[in-house]
Amino acid sequence: MPSRKKTLHFLSSALATCIAVVVLGFGMTRKWSATTMGCVGGVNGSVEGSAEVTLELFDGTLERDVCPTFGGTSQFEVIPALLGALTPLVLHGLVVCSLVVSLVFSASSILISLYNSVSNPYQTCVGPLGVYVSSSISACLSVVAMIVFVLNVSFTDMTKQLVWSVAETSDVELRDASSQMLLGFYLVIPYAACSLLAILVIYMYDHAAYTHRREQQRPTEDAPKEIMMY
Numbered sequence: 001m002p003s004r005k006k007t008l009h010f011l012s013s014a015l016a017t018c019i020a021v022v023v024l025g026f027g028m029t030r031k032w033s034a035t036t037m038g039c040v041g042g043v044n045g046s047v048e049g050s051a052e053v054t055l056e057l058f059d060g061t062l063e064r065d066v067c068p069t070f071g072g073t074s075q076f077e078v079i080p081a082l083l084g085a086l087t088p089l090v091l092h093g094l095v096v097c098s099l100v101v102s103l104v105f106s107a108s109s110i111l112i113s114l115y116n117s118v119s120n121p122y123q124t125c126v127g128p129l130g131v132y133v134s135s136s137i138s139a140c141l142s143v144v145a146m147i148v149f150v151l152n153v154s155f156t157d158m159t160k161q162l163v164w165s166v167a168e169t170s171d172v173e174l175r176d177a178s179s180q181m182l183l184g185f186y187l188v189i190p191y192a193a194c195s196l197l198a199i200l201v202i203y204m205y206d207h208a209a210y211t212h213r214r215e216q217q218r219p220t221e222d223a224p225k226e227i228m229m230y
Helices: 004-027 086-118 128-155 158-167 188-222 225-229
Strands: 033-041 047-055 059-065 072-077 173-181
Touching: 004 086, 004 128, 004 188, 033 128, 033 158, 047 158, 059 158, 072 158, 086 128, 086 158, 086 188, 128 158, 128 173, 128 188, 158 173
Parallel strands: none
Antiparallel strands: 033 047, 033 173, 047 059, 059 072
């Protein structure tokens, strides 16, 4: 059976990772960005208006004010609406896949932590190293997802493609796009922080255990050679 100290540290790590999973799961259902842009259509640009695209990971909302030539609010699914735009579609798919894989590795970290809280496994991969690897991958992939999402929204024509696709017309000029990140996007930060916290908790235990083992070995290492011969 593991010591009380080991059990406490691994349970704390599992708790931190559980909080991370809840935060990211909630964030994946919230709005991630809002992009406002002007649009010009009609003969010789005689019709001007604006459009705002609000994105979640899987769904979105398009609000139009005389854009492309009429107003209204439309709901849409992001991935089907991007089928005609390869680059934004691939990047958005990368964001979603990165977050899903992050959750899978977080679940792995939780299982490894719980296993170590009730046993002393001999396999290195299901010891502290398993928590280090799983939580590190989770944190790294979530940061990658944030970066790719910002690049996709701000530096590709993703939002324009969504307007054209939902409005079912491309006979309109979209310009002066301005984007801002929303709650769902920023909740990835505490997720990554909690994943790193889980690593820190296990590292503190692992370092203390290593120091204790070294102190136990020191009397033998410092003993006179004459004594050790006997």
